[in-house]
Amino acid sequence: MEDERKDRVDEGIIGKKASMPFLDHLEELRWRLIKSVMSIILLSFVAFSFADFLIVFIRKPLGEVKLYNIAVTGTFYAYLKVSLITGTLAALPIIFYQIWSFISPGLYKHERKMVIPLVFTSTVLFLIGAAFCFVVVLPISFAFLIGFAGELIENTITIGSYINFVGLLLMAFGFGFQLPLMSYFLAKVGLVRADFLSRGRRYALVIILILGAIITPPDVFTQLLLAIPLYILYEISIIVVRLTQKKDK
Template structure:
């Protein structure tokens, strides 16, 4: 019992260390970016500002809002830039308990997750925002002069960033489901009609009430689902190639962990 307690405590200590490293990485990037917090917010607001009437600006209804909103934006950017470190720390914590062939997925998984999440945010910023804000500006009555609140704008764009970032992770989720044996490729193909319907339902809930923005979220979700199936099929074919003698035995060995550093 004492050995089990010591092992549990050692894992808690390692979890604490991994979390601290991830937090420190985010804070370091945040401190480096703070001098340009105002410029970062201006860059984030550019898609909205380009659709507002000339001479119109955003407003801040709170006393400290002009300070805290750029700080929140900078923190979000710092987290995104430090995302590879955060994901690596998460992977390093769970990797010792995995098989050798599962651990080989570590770096590709961290790299792919980061790239796809950034790609989703970039797609949202460069394509979706312009379409959504243009639709809103054209739909608004001529008697109204829009003056968006910066805090509400931040909440809106962060929701869409998160939605598109997670949407672009669909291939990773599909590959993991197939790789772990939870779902077969045949089952994923059979579920295609349900995925398409679900994608449009999710898009209708998350995006503004216009067909274009809903389509711009649902279509990538469906295409990325197909991409995940395609990559899973390629990975399955590669794994079906006979391995060298002794390689299978080595891949099936567990890593014996006696401490937080695996020593």
């Protein structure tokens, strides 16, 4: 126990960065936020140059359904939104790097070595989640929601509402797919155990359903399309934590 405490001192948990004054931590956090935001802005400007292509691409889950603009500035704001979504996705490696770099000074030396692999894995998992949403969830959602009333009601979908809907679900699935990685990290630093997650299944299910209701539009079908994959990811997280515990023994 004494050796472990000494290792923490030697490796930085109570070292120079970890002992910085609170205001210095806030200053570092501010600069990391600035770098993240600036990367999003810069890459969004680049994406704006390809906005026509992005609009064509992002509307693919709709199939033959047309999008409409009902405001003078609607098209311009639609281009801005789709550019911002693309810029955010492109900036993910930078954002995740800033997050993990801010956390890393409070970790063991061997834990700090995980930063680059964690950044890479975070980015890949986010993109997998977003791709799953775009390829599977969105087409199913639109087929159900738009075709729900059959020919009784003609759907007029504005481009702004469509991009808001797609952007929200892409982000929700992207961050949702981080769950196994976050569980691995928390297990690695000893903050989460598999038996704790196993006992919390019922509570996790309730929280997931509540999140699905908050994030998605007010229809049960789309909520389930988000909640089911999230719960599966929760079960995967339990397996990941259990394997991590066995490996660290």
